[in-house]
Amino acid sequence: MNIALLLSIILLLISPNYSQSENIDFNSPTNIRLFADHLYCEEDYLRAIFEYNRLLEFEMNDTLVFKIGLCYSYMHDYLSSTYSFESIPRTSTFYNQSKIEWLKAILLLRDYSGFRLSYQNQFAVENNKYQNEGKKLFNFSYLFTDESLPSKEDFLSPFGLYEKGELSKFYNWKNDPPYKNSTIAGIMSAIIPGSGKVYVGDTSDGIVAFLVTGILVFLAYDNFQADHSTRAWIFTGLAALFYGGNIYGSIASAQIHNAKITFEFNESLNIYLQKNNYYSPTYDFCK
Amino acid sequence: MSKKIIIFFISFVMYPLLSFPQTDWIKWEKADFDYRKPNNYRHRDYSLDNDSSVSRYVVTATANIYWYFISDLDGDNCPFRPSCSAFFVESSKQTNIFQGTLMFFDRFTRDINIYKRHEHYPRVSDGYYYDPVSLYTLDENKIYYIPPSAIIEQ
Numbered sequence: 384m385n386i387a388l389l390l391s392i393i394l395l396l397i398s399p400n401y402s403q404s405e406n407i408d409f410n411s412p413t414n415i416r417l418f419a420d421h422l423y424c425e426e427d428y429l430r431a432i433f434e435y436n437r438l439l440e441f442e443m444n445d446t447l448v449f450k451i452g453l454c455y456s457y458m459h460d461y462l463s464s465t466y467s468f469e470s471i472p473r474t475s476t477f478y479n480q481s482k483i484e485w486l487k488a489i490l491l492l493r494d495y496s497g498f499r500l501s502y503q504n505q506f507a508v509e510n511n512k513y514q515n516e517g518k519k520l521f522n523f524s525y526l527f528t529d530e531s532l533p534s535k536e537d538f539l540s541p542f543g544l545y546e547k548g549e550l551s552k553f554y555n556w557k558n559d560p561p562y563k564n565s566t567i568a569g570i571m572s573a574i575i576p577g578s579g580k581v582y583v584g585d586t587s588d589g590i591v592a593f594l595v596t597g598i599l600v601f602l603a604y605d606n607f608q609a610d611h612s613t614r615a616w617i618f619t620g621l622a623a624l625f626y627g628g629n630i631y632g633s634i635a636s637a638q639i640h641n642a643k644i645t646f647e648f649n650e651s652l653n654i655y656l657q658k659n660n661y662y663s664p665t666y667d668f669c670k
Numbered sequence: 671m672s673k674k675i676i677i678f679f680i681s682f683v684m685y686p687l688l689s690f691p692q693t694d695w696i697k698w699e700k701a702d703f704d705y706r707k708p709n710n711y712r713h714r715d716y717s718l719d720n721d722s723s724v725s726r727y728v729v730t731a732t733a734n735i736y737w738y739f740i741s742d743l744d745g746d747n748c749p750f751r752p753s754c755s756a757f758f759v760e761s762s763k764q765t766n767i768f769q770g771t772l773m774f775f776d777r778f779t780r781d782i783n784i785y786k787r788h789e790h791y792p793r794v795s796d797g798y799y800y801d802p803v804s805l806y807t808l809d810e811n812k813i814y815y816i817p818p819s820a821i822i823e824q
Contacts, residue, residue: 587786629779631769
């Protein structure tokens, strides 16, 4: 009797587990795909790539390969993304998109001469829906390097009327960047201490250098006049070191100023390209 | 007249230090104990073993004397990283004693200038201005510009 009661209690407790349990195959292709898409939309790209690759073991699918390429691109692993985009065949519906994404990835690898070769040998020779966008990226690549620019007309030709104004500014800047000449900065500081720094734009540093050198020179002169030769020579030595240090510093400041100008220019180019999504289309995989 | 100018000059040079005096009395107050390694922990290499040339030996010995007798007692007052003395040692190692000396005097002039530093230099995570030697060796390939808005992780 007691055993029967015990068994019925156990059965009563266990029965909800059985009745509510589901027999789901989490490793079925459909569920892997749902999970992978969920990860993709959650921007968990590394895990999404893993799941898409699992899915590719069941079936070869261009959309999956394209999405893997996009995942790598979003993760800034541009080299891996080029491999994915390259493997998409011409017959695929994503072929045109994969080519422009491939070109974008190569540009973002920052090997600009390699980018231009890839564009000329592989992108420009084909008839692609995004030919004009590719040409825009190609022209942009000149702005990132010190190579001679194409003519302004050529450079601006793929861009629309709205963009031409902005691009014209970039072009003019690249042709004549507002660099400072380090030799001039050094010579200026040699003539008037601190003036080289003022020329470079470091006005407060220039004023301080002028005051320090000026005061030390005066002290040296005044002590020589008063026949305090030891003190006078100490101040002379210090004045010479500050004077020499300032000439040196003016040259270095001009170099740093030029590096700053180049950095800011490249930053503004990157911001402009990001704003325009590198002229590649946007995708609605997460509707 | 000369004495007045000397006093003015010393005041001028000392002004940045006097503006940010070290408040030693704080350490005598009760404080919560923290086992974490402080961020601004200074790794100072006092050894002379690695200095093969005489000039490097002189530079390192000078810096050691300054650190041992003045800086370690006076406190961590230089607003830059590397500090001016460390900058002198590092610049002499990367270039030569002559160029290193010029770089040091340029750095010292910039150290005296307290105006708009935050617009010129990025900061390391514990608040000091980051001003590495590599920017000043006159080798353009070594210049890696970092904008002042950046925070450098140590």
